[in-house]
Amino acid sequence: MFYAIWKKWPFLFKFRFILGLILVIIIGLFLYLKVLPFGSISYSRDYTSSWQLGKGFINNFTPAERIDIKNGEGAVLLGDPVYFSLFTPRTFDKAKITIIYKDNLSIDTPLIEAGVLADNVVWRYNLRPIDNKALDYLMLRWNKITESGKLLLQKENKYTNISDFEKDLNVNNLNSCVGHLNECLVVYNYDFDYKYRIPNYQPAMPLVVDQPLRGAHQFYVYLNNETLNLEFNLVDLNLSPKAAPINIVVYSGSEIIASENLVDENLNPASGKTEEKKIVINKKNLPAGVYKVDVRVSDDIVIKKIISSLDHLAFINKVWPVSNDRNLKIYTDSNHLQVKALNPASLQTIVYAGDPFLLNETYKQFDFKTDSALNAKEIDLNKADVILENDGVFSFAQDSLFNPGLEKASSYFSVKTDAKYIIANYEKPIEQEGFKTATVELNLKGAYRENGKYSFMISVPGLKADDGIKDNLEIYKIKIELEGRTLWQKIWE
Numbered sequence: 001m002f003y004a005i006w007k008k009w010p011f012l013f014k015f016r017f018i019l020g021l022i023l024v025i026i027i028g029l030f031l032y033l034k035v036l037p038f039g040s041i042s043y044s045r046d047y048t049s050s051w052q053l054g055k056g057f058i059n060n061f062t063p064a065e066r067i068d069i070k071n072g073e074g075a076v077l078l079g080d081p082v083y084f085s086l087f088t089p090r091t092f093d094k095a096k097i098t099i100i101y102k103d104n105l106s107i108d109t110p111l112i113e114a115g116v117l118a119d120n121v122v123w124r125y126n127l128r129p130i131d132n133k134a135l136d137y138l139m140l141r142w143n144k145i146t147e148s149g150k151l152l153l154q155k156e157n158k159y160t161n162i163s164d165f166e167k168d169l170n171v172n173n174l175n176s177c178v179g180h181l182n183e184c185l186v187v188y189n190y191d192f193d194y195k196y197r198i199p200n201y202q203p204a205m206p207l208v209v210d211q212p213l214r215g216a217h218q219f220y221v222y223l224n225n226e227t228l229n230l231e232f233n234l235v236d237l238n239l240s241p242k243a244a245p246i247n248i249v250v251y252s253g254s255e256i257i258a259s260e261n262l263v264d265e266n267l268n269p270a271s272g273k274t275e276e277k278k279i280v281i282n283k284k285n286l287p288a289g290v291y292k293v294d295v296r297v298s299d300d301i302v303i304k305k306i307i308s309s310l311d312h313l314a315f316i317n318k319v320w321p322v323s324n325d326r327n328l329k330i331y332t333d334s335n336h337l338q339v340k341a342l343n344p345a346s347l348q349t350i351v352y353a354g355d356p357f358l359l360n361e362t363y364k365q366f367d368f369k370t371d372s373a374l375n376a377k378e379i380d381l382n383k384a385d386v387i388l389e390n391d392g393v394f395s396f397a398q399d400s401l402f403n404p405g406l407e408k409a410s411s412y413f414s415v416k417t418d419a420k421y422i423i424a425n426y427e428k429p430i431e432q433e434g435f436k437t438a439t440v441e442l443n444l445k446g447a448y449r450e451n452g453k454y455s456f457m458i459s460v461p462g463l464k465a466d467d468g469i470k471d472n473l474e475i476y477k478i479k480i481e482l483e484g485r486t487l488w489q490k491i492w493e
Contacts, residue, residue, distance in 0.1 A: 181194065194406065223288065252287075345383065350386075
């Protein structure tokens with residue numbers, strides 16, 4: 001019937017009809033790809049091919065000096081970390097990233113992780129495991145139980161399932177575990193409500209940290225029937241053209257119990273004229289235990305002084321001391337230390353746990369180790385403006401050093417651990433003919449997105465492009481599957 005009608009139409013009408021139909025199809029495809037009514041889409045990029053569907057959406061790796069793109073042979077990661085962004089037509093709730101790669105890494109680089117940018121102020125990425133050689137090694141030597149993506153490793157076969165283990169874990173009563181939980185348990189990519197307590201705790205004495213610290217920092221405090229009172233004296237350097245808001249958050253576990261914000265109202269943030277600022281947090285009647293304080297600021301902010309009503313205060317993983325005109329002593333519980341000097345005036349010989357180490361290049365990360373058995377290792381600096389990092393905690397007074405965190409199977413972890421148990425959310429990559437395939441799932445709710453792009457990181461701690469070691473990570477394909485609300489869910493909401 002349509003054919004009979006079609007024959008009666010004049011040529012010009014047919015031509016206009018075809019053009020109109022093409023226009024409707026183009027508009028329909030555009031709206032479909034923009035709105036994505038079913039709430040899901042998938043992108044992929046094959047680095048062994050010169051053409052692929054996802055190339056225009058999955059952007060190139062950066063920085064260029066840490067990556068070597070070999071035509072038809074994949075993308076070779078030479079240094080840590082590398083970044084790539086993904087353009088999406090709308091926001092999504094979660095992403096599943098599948099990576100096909102070859103591992104040419106030494107035993108000193110046991111960890112590969114991937115994550116999404118969660119906070120653009122402090123540039124914090126939420127990382128999830130791709131590969132963990134230490135866990136892979138211990139899976140072959142310890143008793144192994146896997147359930148729904150969870151992994152339990154035991155030196156001795158005490159538990160037959162993870163459910164029973166977690167029941168005992170939640171009441172701090174693991175089989176054959178005497179004393180602190182952190183003496184017999186290692187975790188990786190696993191969170192639970194750990195009730196850390198300091199035995200024979202004495203009432204706290206007020207503490208003042210008067211060493212200026214630059215940029216974002218996190219620290220633990222401990223209290224028992226005391227008031228939490230924290231006073232922050234801060235300085236906005238006004239060196240950056242971007243605004244420098246201040247956000248300080250106090251956590252009990254994963255729960256936010258206090259938060260203070262200070263908007264940067266300076267209309268000329270790159271003036272170089274410093275501004276003094278102050279924030280006070282006061283909370284009473286808090287349960288005994290550990291609280292984490294997150295000072296979320298950019299590098300344009302200096303924490304000039306912290307006045308605390310509590311004397312147990314330990315910085316987590318990192319400190320960046322600046323502007324000190326005296327020799328500085330810092331204490332850490334870790335046997336590893338990473339140090340980076342940010343200007344030539346900061347080059348020096350530092351003393352870590354009694355051993356001297358030379359810091360003779362700027363912007364190069366130096367890795368130092370010690371065999372010291374001391375709980376508090378002393379770091380002696382005679383110049384500031386250096387970044388100190390490790391897997392432990394730091395303090396500016398030996399008596400305030402404490403670490404409520406459990407040991408993690410991170411890049412510093414040794415398979416010769418004295419721990420009896422390891423609990424992790426981890427699945428070993430699938431390996432076939434030398435190629436490995438791993439998948440991570442990332443929560444995109446609240447993830448930072450700018451100009452329609454999510455930012456992702458691939459991290460290989462310890463991988464350096466300039467260390468003379470021929471180790472690398474060859475990436476052949478990345479596939480990203482996105483899921484979010486459907487059009488009907490959005491309309492209903």
